[in-house]
Structure formats: C-alpha cells, structure tokens
Amino acid sequence: MDALLNELTPPQRDAVCHVDGPMLILAGPGSGKTRVVTHRIAYLLQHGIPEWQIAALTFTNKAADEMRLRVDALAPGRQVWMGTFHRFCAQLLRRYASMVGLQENYSIYDTSDSKQAMKRAIEAAGVSTSHASPEQIAQSISKAKNQLMTPETMQMHGLSPKETVAAKVYPVYQQQLLTANAVDFDDLLLHVANLLRHQPELRSDLDARFRYILVDEYQDTNLAQYAIVRALSIDHPNLSVTGDPDQSIYGWRGADLNNILDFEKDYPSVKTVRLEQNYRSTPNVLRVADQLIRHNRRRKQKELFTDNPDGQPVILRMFENGYEEADAIADEIVSAVSTDVARPSDFAIFCRMNSLTRSLEHALRGRGVPYQIVNGVEFYQRKEIKDVLAYLHLINNPGHDVALQRVINTPTRGIGAKTVQRLQRFADDHHVPMLEAARRADEIDSLAKRSATMVKKFVTLYDRLATKATAPLEDLLRFVVQESGYDKHLEKHSIESDDTSPLANVDELISAAVDFDRRHPDDGSLEAFLEQVALVSDTDAFEDNDQRVTLMTLHASKGLEFPRVFIVGVEDDLLPHKRSKEDDSQFEEERRLLFVGITRAKQWLQLSCCKRRMIRGDTRPVIPSPFLNELPLEEMERIESTARRDWFDHDIDQSHPDAWELPEIQIDSDSADPESIDTSFDFGANQDPGRDDHAQETLARFDEADAKPAPAANAHDQPIPEIGSLRTAADLLSNKRPPLTAFREGIQVRHYEYGEGTIIAVSGRGPKRMARIQFADGEHNFRLAFAKLEVVG
C-alpha cells in the first residue's frame, strides 16, 4: 500500500492522503499535479471508497484520458468516472431530460449549429442587428447562461445596449432550442445547474451518489460549473479541486477566477496544499516565467522552485517578418534533427492565433519536417463531414432544425431558399420542428405545388433513411450516403485538391464510426456516437507519441509539456491581443497566457517577435509585446534577425521607419510592481502603483541590460531611440555575420560541421538565396540567410 506514497514528496503525499472534507490544491506548473490527483484516486479506492462514488471532472477529453490511463496503471480495472464537465452534464441530462422539457434523444448544437439557430432566433425576435452583430448577441447570451441567468433574470440585469438586444433574443432562441429538442454547450451546464437548484431531492440523491468529486483546472470554472460542483458537495463536501490562478486563461468564456481565489471562503474547513516545486523546467525557464507572472495583481503568490539542473538561457529573437520567423524556426528544427540533437516530437510551436500557423506550416512542409497542427482545419467542421453528420442528427432527433436546413437541399433537390423560409415560418408559427412542417407541406398555403411535392419527396427519403436508425453505424452511414445521393454529389463537386478529398474524409468518418461501434457494442449507438462527436475538440486529436513537431495555440498548450518550445508573435496587439486591452483583467489574462506557454518548456525556450507582420492581407509594422519588458532580459539571450541588409534594403518596404520604436509600456493598476503583490487572499484592494515608478523601473531594467551605446538599427540610420527600446537591446546582441553578398561563387567558406568548402554556385535572392558548396565529403545546399557559414581568410 505504501508503494503508492513512496515516490511522493511530503506536500504531494499530504494531498494524496486526504480523504474526507474539502481540499484545495494550488499547483504550480509542472508540479506533479496529475500525479497527485491520480494517486489520490488510487488511494481513495484502496481505502475502501467505492469507485462509483468518485467523479473526476476535467475541461478537456485529453486530460480525462490521460488521467484514466494513469489511474488504471495504479488501480487496474477500477472504473472511476472521469470526463469533462460537459460530458458529465450531458449524461446526467440524458437521464433527467424530461425534467427540463427535453427528450432523452436531445441533440447538442455545436458552435456553428447554434450560430445558425441564433440567426433564426434573431429574425424571429424581430430585432435589428445594426448595432449588435449575431456574434455579439450570441456572446452576450452565452455569457448570461454561464452566469446562470434565465431570460427573465437577464431582462432585469444587464442594461448595456448590446445586452438589451440580446435579452430580447434570448427567450426566443431558448424556445426554439426546446422545440428542436436541442441544447447548446452552455445549456448542458445551465440545465444541470438549474436541475440541481430546483429539484432538492434529485440534488441530494446525486450528492450522495457522487460523494468524492475532484475538479481539475478549477481556475477555469465558470459560475455554472461552480454551482454544479457546489450543489453536489453539500451533504458530502468531499470536494477536492486543483488549479493554479496563474494559469486561468478562459475568462473570455466565463471562467471566474474568484472561484478558486475564494475557495477557502466557500469551504472554511478546507485543507490547502501548495505544490510549488517544479519538476519540468530548467531554472532558466522558470525564472522567466516567474518574473513575468509577478506583474499580475490578482493571484496567489507562489514560490516556484526547482532542483533541475541549469539549462540554456531563454532566447528572445527578433525577425524582420513572419516568413523569416517561420523559416528560421524550421531551419532550426531541421538543423537540430539532422544533427541528432533532438527529434521532431521534441518541438512545439505556440502562437496566439491559429492563423499564425500558416506560414510555419509552409516552412515546415517545404523542408519535409513532419508536423501536426492541433486545431487547424478541424475535421468535424468540414462541410462534407457536417453534411453527413447532419443526416445522422436528423435521424436521431427529428427536431434538429439546423440539421434539416443543412441537408434538405444537399444534394440539390429543387428545394430553394424561399421554400425553406416558408417551412421555417410555418414551424415557428406552430411551434413544431421544421421536419414536421415539411410533413404538412400541403397545409402551407404559400408553398407552390411543385415545391410542396419536392418537400414531400424529401420527407419520404428521410423516412426511408430513418428505418436504419438502429442499424450498426457503418451500415447506417453507408446507407445514408448512398440513398441521399450524397456520394454522387461529392463525386461531381469534389475539387481535385491535393491531400484531402471530401470523399476520403467521409470514409474517415465511417471508419471513426466503425471504431466507435466496436468499442461501444451496446445499443443506442447512434445517439452516443453523436454525443461523442459533439463533445470532442481538436485539442483531443493531439498525439503525443507521434514523431512530429506540434503546432498549436497557447490555449491548447495548457497541460502539455515539450522539451523545446518556440513561442511566436510575442507582439503588441497580438500577445496582449488587441481586443483584450480594454480592461485589466483581460490584460492580466494575456500575461497568464504567455506564462502558460513559457512553462510548457522543459529545457529550451525561444520567444520571438517580428518587426512587421502580415495581418489580414497586408503587412504592418509591429511593436514588441510589452510583456517582453517584464522578463529578466539581462539573463536571456537576445538574437537579432539573421537577415542581411542586402536584401533587407530592397525587399522590404521601408515606409514605416519608426516601426521599431519604444514599445508602449502598459501602466495600469494591473501591472503592479512585484513588491506590492498581494499575498493574502483578499484581492479587493486595487491601489494604483505609481505610474512613474513603474516606468522608471522598467526603463532601469533595460538600462542594466543595455548599458552600451547602441549602433544604428537599420540601413537608414534612424536616430537611436532612447534606452529602453528593444531595438537597442536586439542590436547589441546581433550576430556579427558577413553580409550575404560576401558569399559568391569561388569563395572559400567554413561550416561548423562540414569544415571548409568552396562555393560552386549561388542562386535566388534575398532570404531565399541559396548556395551550393563543395565540401570534402560532398556537396551541400544552404540557405545563406540561415546557414552557419563564415568566409575563410
């Protein structure tokens, strides 16, 4: 039994051995949090807690899978419920659907489904979208739901103009969802929270059933999740939550940092355990992370430390533009892989926005580096997949209006937009699903006879498809694709694109279904399959034993770790994102986002930013992220762009000579100086640190780091900005390398690996300039901008 505790540190053991009563585990990055949670589950089981009394709630399926795997290793064969909040709620809701006005075969609308539904609701509510876009309305409603507001309570609450519009749409939208026998993601939580609130008997039953609840990433819970967990921990308050306020990055979707900050107030008898020792990163990485996060005000002070050996300094690298950044990173990876320093799977590249992965993708593909994008073009979002799934959805739940609208004329069946609109109108008027309206096409006066015939033909097709509803998924899918004519449709319309043909994607979906059938041999497979599909995210598709470089957003990186990490685009308006500068809490969240990214790195880390970046089509000058000023620059390695003047001069538009000037330092109540960080649990105080003090301090830090005169930064000999500019910092550290033009045919060069050689040919211009070089062991090709070459003599 003690084998379970042997390999734990005292604080870890302390947490693992806690059985009854609430517990808060404040776990810094890389502190062995998952290990503690899994060991604790095993410990509970060992101490006679029945497995069915335990539920472990996570935010991603991946986290749940990982947990399951590790618990199974410690306590083989024990079936403890582990899964996401949403799945937990979805399953409860299956059972108690009727209590909230749903049927048990209800559908889960994904984001695009609910967007469609929202548009329809906006139309039906008759509000103008001129001052609030459908997205904004959807966001307001989502926010309201996350705060457990009903349409009625929302009316009384928010008074911002946009929210007022949203409050009018909310009841309509909700009614339409009910008619469609559907819920959106927020509803999964909302319905269950309401159920627990309004059905005391059910609540106490479930409280007794789930006696031991564990919540992972508690800092990311929103009010609905909080309420659910709380309601299940009244009679049996054996609630244990783990989290790190510094890693809360989902405020934008309603996560409430107060949930974790106030946990000790909510449960006065709480046991608090701090896991501060880091087992993941080098001290270098950790210091950078720590320095950064100290600038946050709303946090619980932690002392991060590690016994790991010192590694390489963290690199801060400047590039001219996004392409150079991508190329350099790809080259770096190629070079490390080809010299056996690392494997592709050691590398991860993080960015703020998915769109930034494009240039990286190009660069990697061009060099034949295997990579995976977690979250690129999502499989389940592709049209052909959504189309086929829509047929299944409609078969499973005839009320699924979004699905009906998707398939009724796909492939084309002579049912146009006007006809669909009339069906919709009829459905709205009679509060019936659109499929029902289609059945009653004859009753719809506005429908042309010809249209009504087409509609009825579709209904006939539907009924034929529906007869296979309980068949094995594979049969059902093949039947649907064939009978609906969708396969023919695809063949006709599929564009001969390179790697992914729509037809192949459909096949992939079918194999996914086969796989699902095999693992869930019990009946009701269609419903379960659709639920599964609705609740998986692309983050879950990440394969960590693959021999590939991983590209992902900073958000997706949470909970993962990699030996070597690149974080690209650490730029103003991008890393503190433009839209997150309105208030302090959002700004701090951006800082946490960078913190999360940094702390993923085990041994090596490079942050980079560009002087210009292509954004939405055109190239714009860029200001480095203000967060860079908060890092311990003096102990980091700074590298200026490896690009040379000879192409910089004529390839790059120079109409923005001040692009690279002093970054605007954000001085607000959020960027407190480290001394004034509140270490107590009361975060109400909001004193303003001296604006000037902070600026002085920041500048002083640069002063130390760059106490040398700065050379001119670019070919135009711009006046040197004052000390404090990153341009200065970068220039000081720039590698002194010969200009590209020095490499001409016949020149003798030396390579760090191949030794001396002779250039036998050069081609291309600018950053793409290549040289073919004859070495003792043969010929090699290099891109001059990046190759580690020096001129001999």
Place this chain on the structure above:
DNA sequence: CCACCCATCTTTTTT
C-alpha cells in the same frame, strides 16, 4: 432554382 462571382468581414482563445 442553381451556379458562379464579388464583396464583406473576419480572427482570439474552446466545450
């Protein structure tokens, strides 16, 4: 009713 073309807007992040 359908196919194609152009304009607009988008892009933060995800269950």
Place this chain on the structure above:
DNA sequence: AGATGGGTGG
C-alpha cells in the same frame, strides 16, 4: 489572405 454570404446571370 481566406471564408462566408449575398447578388446576378443562366
């Protein structure tokens, strides 16, 4: 730059 949606011509 790329997707999505609306408008126009067939």
